[in-house]
Amino acid sequence: MILDMRQVRKAFGGLVAVNNVDLTVQQGTIHAIIGPNGAGKTTFFNCVTALNPADSGEIVFEGTRIERLPTHIINRKGIARTFQNIRLFPYLSVLQNVVVGTHNQSSAGILASVLHTPRFREEERQMVEFAMSLLQQTGLVDKKDIYARNLPYGDQRRLEIARAMAGRPKVLLLDEPAAGMNTTETSSLEAFIRRLKDDGLTVVLIEHDMKLVMSIADVVSVIDHGVKIAEGTAETVQNDERVIEAYLGKRKDT
Amino acid sequence: MKLKSIRPAFVSFVLRYRVPFAILLGVLLVAYPWIVRNPYLLRVATNVGIAIILASSLNIIIGFSGLFSLGHAAFYGIGAYTSALLATRLGVPFWLGFPAAGIVAGLFGTFIGFATLRLRAVFLAFTTLGFGEITRIVILNWRDFTRGPLGIAGIPVPRLFGWSFTREANYYLILLLCAAVILFVYRIYHSRLGRALIAIREDETAARSMGINVFGYKILAFTIACTIAGLAGSFFAHFQRYVSADSFVADESFRIITMVALGGTGSITGPIVGAMILELFPEVFGFLAGYRQVIYGAVLITVIVLKPGGIVGVKGVFEKPRATRRSWIAQALLPRFNGGTR
Numbered sequence: 001m002i003l004d005m006r007q008v009r010k011a012f013g014g015l016v017a018v019n020n021v022d023l024t025v026q027q028g029t030i031h032a033i034i035g036p037n038g039a040g041k042t043t044f045f046n047c048v049t050a051l052n053p054a055d056s057g058e059i060v061f062e063g064t065r066i067e068r069l070p071t072h073i074i075n076r077k078g079i080a081r082t083f084q085n086i087r088l089f090p091y092l093s094v095l096q097n098v099v100v101g102t103h104n105q106s107s108a109g110i111l112a113s114v115l116h117t118p119r120f121r122e123e124e125r126q127m128v129e130f131a132m133s134l135l136q137q138t139g140l141v142d143k144k145d146i147y148a149r150n151l152p153y154g155d156q157r158r159l160e161i162a163r164a165m166a167g168r169p170k171v172l173l174l175d176e177p178a179a180g181m182n183t184t185e186t187s188s189l190e191a192f193i194r195r196l197k198d199d200g201l202t203v204v205l206i207e208h209d210m211k212l213v214m215s216i217a218d219v220v221s222v223i224d225h226g227v228k229i230a231e232g233t234a235e236t237v238q239n240d241e242r243v244i245e246a247y248l249g250k251r252k253d254t
Numbered sequence: 255m256k257l258k259s260i261r262p263a264f265v266s267f268v269l270r271y272r273v274p275f276a277i278l279l280g281v282l283l284v285a286y287p288w289i290v291r292n293p294y295l296l297r298v299a300t301n302v303g304i305a306i307i308l309a310s311s312l313n314i315i316i317g318f319s320g321l322f323s324l325g326h327a328a329f330y331g332i333g334a335y336t337s338a339l340l341a342t343r344l345g346v347p348f349w350l351g352f353p354a355a356g357i358v359a360g361l362f363g364t365f366i367g368f369a370t371l372r373l374r375a376v377f378l379a380f381t382t383l384g385f386g387e388i389t390r391i392v393i394l395n396w397r398d399f400t401r402g403p404l405g406i407a408g409i410p411v412p413r414l415f416g417w418s419f420t421r422e423a424n425y426y427l428i429l430l431l432c433a434a435v436i437l438f439v440y441r442i443y444h445s446r447l448g449r450a451l452i453a454i455r456e457d458e459t460a461a462r463s464m465g466i467n468v469f470g471y472k473i474l475a476f477t478i479a480c481t482i483a484g485l486a487g488s489f490f491a492h493f494q495r496y497v498s499a500d501s502f503v504a505d506e507s508f509r510i511i512t513m514v515a516l517g518g519t520g521s522i523t524g525p526i527v528g529a530m531i532l533e534l535f536p537e538v539f540g541f542l543a544g545y546r547q548v549i550y551g552a553v554l555i556t557v558i559v560l561k562p563g564g565i566v567g568v569k570g571v572f573e574k575p576r577a578t579r580r581s582w583i584a585q586a587l588l589p590r591f592n593g594g595t596r
């Protein structure tokens with residue numbers, strides 16, 4: 001396993017958003033987290049990336065505990081994420097957004113930047129080249145020079161993934177990547193996520209598009225009211241009584 | 255889809271012939287003392303140079319990092335006093351006092367940064383405003399050290415190999431410093447550091463999630479800006495040959511902010527343009543001196559309402575006005591509304 005969360009708990013005042021959840025993500029898998037709105041899925045991501053650090057519990061990434069580390073260190077260790085309510089840098093170009101994502105891959109300091117040392121120039125060239133290759137993969141090359149804020153919605157979602165990939169993460173946390181996408185966009189997203197898996201990346205995704213989840217997820221965890229109520233392959237979860245209850249309500253006895 | 259930027263015709267024109275323009279500008283700047291042959295105009299140009307350095311350094315805080323400092327003049331003053339005291343009390347030459355002034359101002363900046371930059375941006379504004387006042391009051395009242403309201407007179411002009419700097423030499427020195435600061439700021443802007451700062455300005459949470467140490471970079475940006483202000487102060491002290499607390503009051507901080515806001519936050523040329531306009535305005539319209547504050551206020555409000563990015567700011571020139579933008583009321587009410595949502 002690459003990411004292991006034990007008894008993670010997070011409360012906002014009296015509301016327990018994540019209630020002692022255990023979750024294990026295996027290396028190289030696509031792990032989906034589903035659940036009704038407000039179930040605590042995004043809070044769970046925020047606990048992992050320390051944007052809202054967990055109140056208690058352990059989060060182990062590649063054998064080391066990370067629950068006390070600040071967000072930027074967690075990113076450097078190899079966990080990148082996207083946001084449900086897109087958070088691009090609106091007044092940076094598409095290319096620049098991705099180049100910012102390479103931050104943890106570069107090291108130039110003030111002096112090198114001001115003096116334009118050969119090492120600095122080489123590093124800049126590599127970062128831009130790498131960013132361009134990511135734009136190629138996400139199909140955004142033609143739009144590299146426009147402001148991120150002027151991109152259509154679907155492209156903004158793809159740009160967020162490209163930017164997260166720029167830090168060469170080992171685990172990618174995607175928060176509703178298909179939200180607002182049409183069927184064509186969703187299927188190209190599906191192909192893209194599969195390619196990431198083939199490249200050895202571990203993907204954890206929160207998603208409401210069940211068709212997408214059922215077709216690509218190796219493991220599905222279902223969270224409701226901050227509690228994990230089911231886990232397993234797509235079929236097992238689909239037939240789980242508690243899952244059906246969480247989504248549709250209690251079955252009336254006949 | 256094409257790049258959605260619209261440049262005014264003259265900007266495109268200048269950009270197309272940028273090499274000849276740069277050479278022409280360089281020649282003009284170097285020949286300036288011989289062209290004008292006038293001590294007053296030389297003095298004005300030197301003051302413009304100091305203003306450009308101050309505005310460019312404040313732009314690192316306001317324009318790049320999206321922070322707000324209301325006490326930039328305090329760091330300018332700390333630099334001036336450091337250099338002045340070293341020169342008059344210990345006989346330290348300008349060439350040592352100059353870096354010392356930068357270091358001392360930078361250290362104060364680091365200290366203020368450490369104290370406030372973990373908090374929301376507004377606290378930095380309050381703290382720097384308070385720090386500016388404290389600095390002024392300390393200078394006025396610590397008579398044994400700073401000579402209080404008398405100020406420090408008789409600061410020697412810079413000397414090089416036994417030769418004292420003339421007015422012309424001072425002009426060339428500030429020209430060189432200006433060029434160095436502008437180049438420095440430009441290269442910072444187009445580097446990993448600059449991108450990190452801009453990312454912090456655009457979206458702090460996203461920046462943090464991209465592995466950017468937000469607190470560390472904010473302190474770094476603040477320290478760099480304060481250091482540059484301190485260096486400008488040192489030059490000012492040795493050029494003016496007299497310093498007093500009157501030069502470093504809150505009004506001066508607001509004047510520098512107005513330069514940045516008027517010229518354009520977040521661009522390299524913006525603060526230069528703003529500094530030139532605000533520095534030259536009182537010289538040309540001296541008869542309006544009594545209304546200066548009123549005019550500054552009116553100018554600032556006009557710019558903020560009509561062109562929030564300033565004259566050459568990123569969000570001003572490069573954004574299609576109105577056509578692609580929601581009304582400013584909608585923008586204010588829905589700051590995170592990205593548009594195009596289905």
